[in-house]
Amino acid sequence: MDLFDNLMLGFSTAFLIQNVLYCFLGVLLGTAVGVLPGIGPTATVAMLLPITFNFEPVTALIMLAGIYYGAQYGGSTTAILINLPGESSAAVTALDGHEMARQGRAGPALAAAAVGSFFAGTVATVVLAVAAPPLADVALRFGPAEYFSLVLFGLIVSITLARGSALKALAMIALGVLLGTVGQDIYTGTPRFTLGQRELFGGIDFVSVAVGMFGIAEILRNLENERTRVALVGAVGSLWPTAEDRRRIVGPILRGTGLGAALGVLPGGGHVLASFTSYAVEKRISKRPQEFGHGAIEGVAGPESANNAAAQTSFIPLLTLGLPAHPVMALMVGAFIVHGITPGPNVINDEPALFWGLIASMWIGNVLLVLLNLPLIGIWVRMLRIPYQVLFPMIVLFAVIGTYSLNFNAYDVYAIAFFGLLGYVLIKCGCEPAPLLLGFVLGPLLEENLRRALIISRGDASVLVTRPISAVLLALAVAALAVAVLPSIRRRREVVFAEDE
Amino acid sequence: MDRRRSLPDVLAGGILILIGGAFVAGALGYDRGTPLRMGPGYFPLAAGAIVAALGLAIAVKGLVAGEQITFGTIPWRAVAVLSFAVVFFGFFVRRLGFVPTSLVTALLATLASRHVRPLTAVAVAAGLTAAATLIFVVGLQLRIPWF
Structure with missing residues (x-):
């Protein structure tokens, strides 16, 4: 069977000693930044991107992917032990997980999260392996008109998933698209908005935007009210869940996995939505809804499985369409391009070892994560004692060095300061930075494909609606926009997200 | 609401x-x-x-x-010091070399916190510079002069 052969190829690549090593390094770093509040996977991947330039492409991607899903794993540890979600998707885990920890059942909560995540990761890896090839086949038939509509659709769907005002999310995307136009025009070579500075001809580097908005702005947020971190972390007792616990987590893990695998494909933070939805579902169908919020193990197992499944399947749009669904994926597009590979439907045929190796490495990564998290939980607990006064200067220093080493361009470093300040002000005004980064990365694709489509059609804009796939995608985009703006649906969205506050 | x-x-x-x-x-x-x-x-x-x-x-x-958002306080000191630290690095890394620039940048960054003691700041900055030099210059062979 094809799938079997492909997976064999994948595992033979992923089991190469350096790949296993960097996969381990990736999930280790991912867990660390997931555990530590105040630094997320986006800033970490942005900082480490330059380091991976010297690696083999597959090794680099395996490590960067490991950071991403490792962080989803690590976030739950902090959420459970100190009620401080290290990652946004772990916010729901804190509700019941921390309550369990306060009742002295931190061990079973951590175990439920780990087992759920592992199961979900395994299933989602298989989903990825099965779903990606046919999708890539479809995508190969896409022309510029289809790509334009697809990118537009992706951008608009990411609004419906963003938290807070849909209007602001839309504005952030538009702003990102606009900032993406800085630099030389692809068709005519005209320098645009470069202020006469030669260093800006190549455009603004997306690493600067990511480091500024997710690194510096986040640090400024944390420095608003400094307080010493509560080190309430007690000893974690027995990890082993009771027979009753084991029976109660089976259903939530299965449902969470399904939900997460489906929602993870959506652009713009499907993993956050997945964990919230899973929590809501478990609460609704539980025979004991009153236990939720007071240490129900279902409220840990379900959302944790959901967000880990979503973390894996969010690679589907990247690997088949070349479209990033999450800021980290946007950075991985950069990693592909640096190694001379255009992410998209061709990767699966042109670079089968890379494609299947990356997928297989995710399963290996999930095994490593279980080993890292359960027996070694004490190390992570101790890491929470690192004072923030040491942590944030480290982030700043490594961020500037990493960004500078991309192109040895001082303007990339100045851009960090600019986007840090801009991001900080915008975040304070209730605007999310993630849509901006997606718009920034996808904006040039939008422009390029629009212009190419119009050139091919001899200036006839109707090509966007007369080609069937493109028309369907545009119709879906309009529908998604309506969903995001319609008041009744918006209220329900607020309800789903309100549980986090 | x-x-x-x-x-x-x-x-x-x-x-x-x-x-x-x-x-x-x-x-x-x-x-x-x-x-x-x-x-x-x-x-x-x-x-x-x-x-x-x-x-x-x-x-x-x-x-x-409008949306009711609490704007909250602004850590002016951190805003000023961190922006300066980042720009300082960009401007001086070619002129002063890796080690001195990193040291100053790290030192500036630690000063963004209001609760930092001078001695701690120097220790943290020195430690971070040493780590960064080991990782980026020695380990990754970054083509930036040391001094």
Whole structure:
């Protein structure tokens, strides 16, 4: 069977000693930044991107992917032990997980999260392996008109998933698209908005935007009210869940996995939505809804499985369409391009070892994560004692060095300061930075494909609606926009997200 | 939810209008072309106009029925010191070399916190510089002069 052969190829690549090593390094770093509040996977991947330039492409991607899903794993540890979600998707885990920890059942909560995540990761890896090839086949038939509509659709769907005002999310995307136009025009070579500075001809580097908005702005947020971190972390007792616990987590893990695998494909933070939805579902169908919020193990197992499944399947749009669904994926597009590979439907045929190796490495990564998290939980607990006064200067220093080493361009470093300040002000005004980064990365694709489509059609804009796939995608985009703006649906969205506050 | 005038909304709208407007003004200077052959100015002009329009909508909505967001305090010291630290690194890394620039940048960064003791700051900065030098210059062979 094809799938079997492909997976064999994948595992033979992923089991190469350096790949296993960097996969381990990736999930280790991912867990660390997931555990530590105040630094997320986006800033970490942005900082480490330059380091991976010297690696083999597959090794680099395996490590960067490991950071991403490792962080989803690590976030739950902090959420459970100190009620401080290290990652946004772990916010729901804190509700019941921390309550369990306060009742002295931190061990079973951590175990439920780990087992759920592992199961979900395994299933989602298989989903990825099965779903990606046919999708890539479809995508190969896409022309510029289809790509334009697809990118537009992706951008608009990411609004419906963003938290807070849909209007602001839309504005952030538009702003990102606009900032993406800085630099030389692809068709005519005209320098645009470069202020006469030669260093800006190549455009603004997306690493600067990511480091500024997710690194510096986040640090400024944390420095608003400094307080010493509560080190309430007690000893974690027995990890082993009771027979009753084991029976109660089976259903939530299965449902969470399904939900997460489906929602993870959506652009713009499907993993956050997945964990919230899973929590809501478990609460609704539980025979004991009153236990939720007071240490129900279902409220840990379900959302944790959901967000880990979503973390894996969010690679589907990247690997088949070349479209990033999450800021980290946007950075991985950069990693592909640096190694001379255009992410998209061709990767699966042109670079089968890379494609299947990356997928297989995710399963290996999930095994490593279980080993890292359960027996070694004490190390992570101790890491929470690192004072923030040491942590944030480290982030700043490594961020500037990493960004500078991309192109040895001082303007990339100045851009960090600019986007840090801009991001900080915008975040304070209730605007999310993630849509901006997606718009920034996808904006040039939008422009390029629009212009190419119009050139091919001899200036006839109707090509966007007369080609069937493109028309369907545009119709879906309009529908998604309506969903995001319609008041009744918006209220329900607020309800789903309100549980986090 | 209580909805009325909201300063953050107006501020966000204002920033968007400003940026969108600046790009529109800039794009007017480029060849717009025709829809068949879009010039370099076409797309940024449209995108800039959309940003400004959305900014206007957010600002107007903020005046009438804005989101209630608590703006909170601004850590002015951190804002100033961190921006300076980042720009310092960009400007001086070629001129002073890796180690001195990193040391100053790290030292500046530690000073962003209000609760830091001078001795701790120096120790942290020295430690971070040593780590960064080991990782980036020794380990990754970054082509930046040490001094």
